Structure formats: structure tokens, C-alpha cells
Amino acid sequence: MRVLRGERGASAVEFALIVPLLVLLVFGIVEFGRGFQVHGTLSAAAREGVRMMALQNDPAAARATVRSVASSLDPALTDAQIVITPARCPTTTGSTLVRLRIDYDMPFLTGLFGSSVDMTGTGVMRCGG
Template sequence: MRDRMHDQRGAAAVEFAFIVPLLLVLVLGIAEFGHAFQVQGTLSAAAREGARVMALQNDPAAARAAVRDAAPTLDPAIADAQIAVTPAACPATGAGTTNVRVTIDYPMPFLTDFFGASIDLTGTGVMRCNG
């Protein structure tokens, strides 16, 4: 009995060494997914705010500024090329119903470089022109 117990010495340490990398990847994946989920929600909210401003003010520059103001936690230098406003102007009131669409393309950097450098996320907001 005593020899058998002596042979098992260190088995727990070896089993733990096999499991640690799997647990580490799982924890890092959960953290990265949670961060991406939060950024995606921020992008969607910012795009909706930009669409609302464009629909009410009919000003693409104001819509882009509203997008930047609605997403202060993201990279403050979101370029105009990343924010697409279509159409460029809402038609006159009697010209039928047209929707304005604001789309934000954002390359979200990962918290760690374990899964790569970044992932492209998109937020879209749509609203009828002229309220």
C-alpha cells in the first residue's frame, strides 16, 4: 500500500499542467468575447444616434459628429471613411418616404494579441427621413 501511494506522488501537478492551458484559453476567450459584445452594442447605439441626427437635421457632418459623441469609449479618431451616411441628403418632405442609413465600420483591437490583432465590427442605424 505504501509503495502504491509513493508512485502517485506528483500526479496532481502533472494533471494540473495539462489543464492550465485550456483554462487560460477559455478565460481569455470569455474576456475577448465580452469586450467585443460591449463594443458592438456601442457601435449600434452610435449608429442609431447618427441616423436620428441625420433624419432630423439633414446634415451628414452633424450625423458624423453625433456618432463620435455617442461612442466616446472607442478610438476617438474614428475616421469619416469609417462612417457611411446614405443617402447624402434627405429628400424634401413631399417626395415620399426615404430612410437614412448610418453604418460604422470599426476595426476593434483585441485586448490581447492571443487571437489576432483585430476584428472588424459593424454598427448600423436606420431611420425615416424628416422624423
């Protein structure tokens, strides 16, 4: 009987030691999943934006397409975050490539791992399609 009394509360102490690690693991999984989703959104938006730029040679339309595809991101994208090089496709079609890069500062949901992380989406296409 005395041996059992000596172990009373041991499982509560073990539980208290393990719970913070499990919570941290769950939050890490949530943040990684969200980061993976944001990266996919940025890649899709860059791909659609560069396609629009390559076909229509209109930077404003390309930026609008990027913002439309990436509308689920919070905060929303600004023109300063969408970089198109060269600014316009040359009038002669050839092997000139247009590149669209999106720079996004993804805020963390929990704040346990910092405030944010820089993410980038890039699309490249030959001018003229």
C-alpha cells in the same frame, strides 16, 4: 507505501495540463464580453447618428454625434468609417430612408485570437423623422 510514491506529482502534472485550457477559456470570455460591449456601442452610435441625420439633414452633425456616442472606442472613429447613404435627405419628405453604417476594426486585448475583428453598426430611419 510504494503505491503512493508512484503517484507522487500526478496532481501537479494534471494541473499543468489543465491550466492552459482554463486560461484560454477565461481570455475568450473576456474578449467575447468586450466584443459584445463594442457591438452595443456601435449600434447605439449608429442609431443616434442616423436620428440626427434624419431630423437635421446635416451629415457633419450626424458624424459628430456618432463620434460623441462612441467616444469610449479606442482607436476613435474617423469620417471614413462612418458611411451615410444617401449623403443628404431629399427636400421632399416621403418614404426615403437614410442609412448610417459604422465600420470598426476592433483590436483584441490579448492577441491570442488574432489582431482584430471587423464589426459593424447600422441605423436606418425615414428622412424627416
